[in-house]
Amino acid sequence: MFSRILIERNIENHPRVNFITEKFPKVPIKMIDKVDDVFGRVKKPYLQKREDLQLFLGEKKGQLVKEAPNAYGTKGESHFYFIHAYNCIYECEYCYLQGYFNSPDLVFFLNHEEIGEKIVELYKESKEELIWFHAGEFSDSLAMSHLTGELPYYFDLFKDLPKAKLELRTKSVNIKPLLELEPRDNIVVTFSLSPAHRIKRTDLKTPSLKHRLQAIKTLALHGYKIGIHLDPVIFEDDFTSAYQSLLSQITEVLPSEQLDYLSLGVVRFTKEVYHQVKKNYPDSDLHASEFQKTPEGLVRYPKPLRMAMLHRLESLCIEEGIQKEKVYLCMED
Numbered sequence: 462m463f464s465r466i467l468i469e470r471n472i473e474n475h476p477r478v479n480f481i482t483e484k485f486p487k488v489p490i491k492m493i494d495k496v497d498d499v500f501g502r503v504k505k506p507y508l509q510k511r512e513d514l515q516l517f518l519g520e521k522k523g524q525l526v527k528e529a530p531n532a533y534g535t536k537g538e539s540h541f542y543f544i545h546a547y548n549c550i551y552e553c554e555y556c557y558l559q560g561y562f563n564s565p566d567l568v569f570f571l572n573h574e575e576i577g578e579k580i581v582e583l584y585k586e587s588k589e590e591l592i593w594f595h596a597g598e599f600s601d602s603l604a605m606s607h608l609t610g611e612l613p614y615y616f617d618l619f620k621d622l623p624k625a626k627l628e629l630r631t632k633s634v635n636i637k638p639l640l641e642l643e644p645r646d647n648i649v650v651t652f653s654l655s656p657a658h659r660i661k662r663t664d665l666k667t668p669s670l671k672h673r674l675q676a677i678k679t680l681a682l683h684g685y686k687i688g689i690h691l692d693p694v695i696f697e698d699d700f701t702s703a704y705q706s707l708l709s710q711i712t713e714v715l716p717s718e719q720l721d722y723l724s725l726g727v728v729r730f731t732k733e734v735y736h737q738v739k740k741n742y743p744d745s746d747l748h749a750s751e752f753q754k755t756p757e758g759l760v761r762y763p764k765p766l767r768m769a770m771l772h773r774l775e776s777l778c779i780e781e782g783i784q785k786e787k788v789y790l791c792m793e794d
């Protein structure tokens with residue numbers, strides 16, 4: 462899977478380094494001083510990850526937990542995200558990571574205890590009723606969790622933070638590490654879903670809708686709270702019927718009491734990411750869409766279309782029996 466593993470010298474003997482490297486006994490290892498000295502220093506084309514993917518192991522420095530942008534999550538609550546990895550093994554054509562780093566190589570940061578200390582600090586300072594911490598802003602939270610092994614640490618941490626919620630957001634079906642843990646009401650596993658044909662066409666290398674729904678069913682039966690992101694929604698002539706069918710498949714496998722929330726968001730890009738999408742996926746049907754450039758530097762559908770799509774989807778959710786207060790619209794006023 463990896464052409465080379467690069468490890469920061471100061472964590473050479475870290476137990477998590479051994480845990481990871483022993484799974485790849487044949488992959489060459491190189492010791493480095495700091496991830497930042499090498500990662501992204503020379504621009505590496507995004508799609509090179511198909512043939513040559515390196516893995517970096519290091520410690521995250523600087524701000525470990527950051528306040529999430531407005532409208533990031535459920536309204537009226539405070540939201541933070543923490544960074545424990547860069548990049549992803551999947552290839553969704555719209556992925557914003559294409560324009561974000563200079564390199565598609567994977568980076569795992571192993572100083573989870575320091576991230577945890579910051580989470581606790583923010584928790585203690587917060588006067589809010591509820592404070593969210595989102596994992597995987599720059600990666601998929603679960604896809605590699607069998608390799609990184611940090612989930613038991615976060616499950617223990619959140620046991621003592623009753624006013625906090627942890628979101629693990631994924632498109633993977635890598636649920637074995639979760640099934641080995643005791644579900645907690647303040648740990649929500651969230652799945653990004655799209656209609657089956659759209660996943661095949663756009664979410665390259667990700668598990669099919671059928672497999673993701675099966676993973677949701679298994680986790681819900683195990684007692685996990687589940688969140689659903691219908692995001693990014695891509696407009697197609699039959700988008701109403703496609704999402705009607707998707708919502709009915711979701712409610713079939715997910716009992717309403719296990720649904721924590723459902724978020725809706727329409728596809729959007731920064732200008733830089735859109736440029737990368739055109740370069741990396743010139744044949745994508747995304748380019749047939751009628752996007753507009755906004756003064757804030759975004760590329761997205763015109764506002765009337767976005768709002769019509771979101772409100773149509775919101776109605777479909779309610780028709781499907783999902784409680785209105787569990788549905789929120791993402792990244793919109």
Ligand code: SF4
Nearest residue numbers: 549551552553556600
């Ligand atoms: S799963 Fe998320 S992070 Fe990974 S390629 Fe798709 S959009 Fe990007």
